[in-house]
Amino acid sequence: MVAGMVLALNGDEAAAYAVKQCKPDVIAAYPITPQTIIVERLSEFVADGELDAEFISAESEHSALSACIGASAMGARTYTATASQGLALMYEMLFVASSFRLPIVMSVANRALNSPLNIWNDMSDTMGARDCGWIQIYNENAQEVYDFTIQAFRIAEDHGVLLPVMVCHDGFIVSHSTEGVETLSDSEVDSFLPPRDPVYPLDVERPVTIGCVGVPEYYPEIKYQQEVATKKSISKIKEIMNEFNEDFGRNYGIIEEYRMEDAEVAILTIGSASGTAKDAVDEMRTEGKPVGLLKLRLFRPLPVKDLRKALSDVKVVGVVDRHISFGALGGALNMEVRAALYEMKDRPHVMGFPTGLGGRDIRVEHFIKIADELLKIAERDMLEEDYRVVGCRGPGCIGP
Amino acid sequence: MKTWDEVPFAGYILEPGNAESYKTGDWRSRQKPVLSQEKCTFCLLCWIYCPDGAIVRKEDAVEIDYYHCKGCGICSYECPSGAIRMKSELEET
Ligand code: SF4
């Protein structure tokens, strides 16, 4: 492929092409739909001699991430990709990677978890892994997948961050949809992403022990150190995003506003649903209804201050999750946005709308129903329900 | 003890071979071995059997390293000369 051109790539191919340009030393992965294309493309790049990397075909996702942990601890630039059950199988090692502060980059093509057996899109996988200490970036389309895969390596390996990064895109909706992607040339990627400079590389002259016992007398100090590092990474992530914007003419933020001027109610989305929601906002605005949209790109670390600022002037927020946290307040995003806004003086009402479960299509009319509900809440200045599932047949839901 | 901003990065151990400084002697819960030099024949069986390397071999005598001794009593059991007696530490305190 010729670099620095607009290429027709689906989300998975965009990830693979970006990874190739980032020149990882080690890739360890196990294929799983809808991420398989990424691993296939990368193995082709390696087989064809276009990418000089150690490609490890692991026997499971648990092994794949374990291999990545070893490689990254040694000092290698390391990459993997997974989805759904694969991420679930990695769960144990996710904590190890982040606690070792290893800058592993992992693409996740979001997919529902069994049962019933379902290979289609929702975010049960990564939302369930939100407490594993990884940075999580959610992308709307193939262009964003490409751009943020490159930025993910810069973010992860920055000495002010040193944390693993999950780069998420919706399975099939993004992973398998072909779009025009404006790529960078190899030299542009090289200038943005220097080779990794590991802090404690494998060195016989300077041996270190990683993964020792942390007795109760030390565990809290080590964990709090990790918490502070994770919180602090927000400003570094913004800095790196701004640099990328300036270098390559993009306009990314950790939260993006769409038609929020004078909005009384806001829909808050994550991932590919944001595009559909924008169409709904346009329709509502044509009818003179004061509806705006916020798209959250960075979910971990949660940009609490930015959320408060962005939502300080609206009366109601509708949070659109793409998964359910069973027995709580809808989805995780809804709960966290609510928690983040709770101490604000004139806080808006926050209602959750879990939707798009297991690949159920979420359409413009769904968002119009959500926006109408938000306008009603604004009018009566009272929330009657914490959440309502959208895109489900039957009593209590907004369907079908 | 070190605060969170003083502990090494991610709890890495930066000085190699520092397991020795870990005071496993803290693990003794009831009894400690007491050596009688007069009875000792310097046969070194205790030195071989101690699972913690807590018997220190000197020029012509052995000594017990209480910083690491876990009080298991193996040395006392194995000593053919009855030179090691297990003494209750509860009485001491
Ligand atoms: S009591 Fe056990 S640990 Fe202590 S010196 Fe004897 S054999 Fe070693």
Ligand code: SF4
């Ligand atoms: S086993 Fe008994 S006699 Fe032999 S060296 Fe040890 S204390 Fe002395």
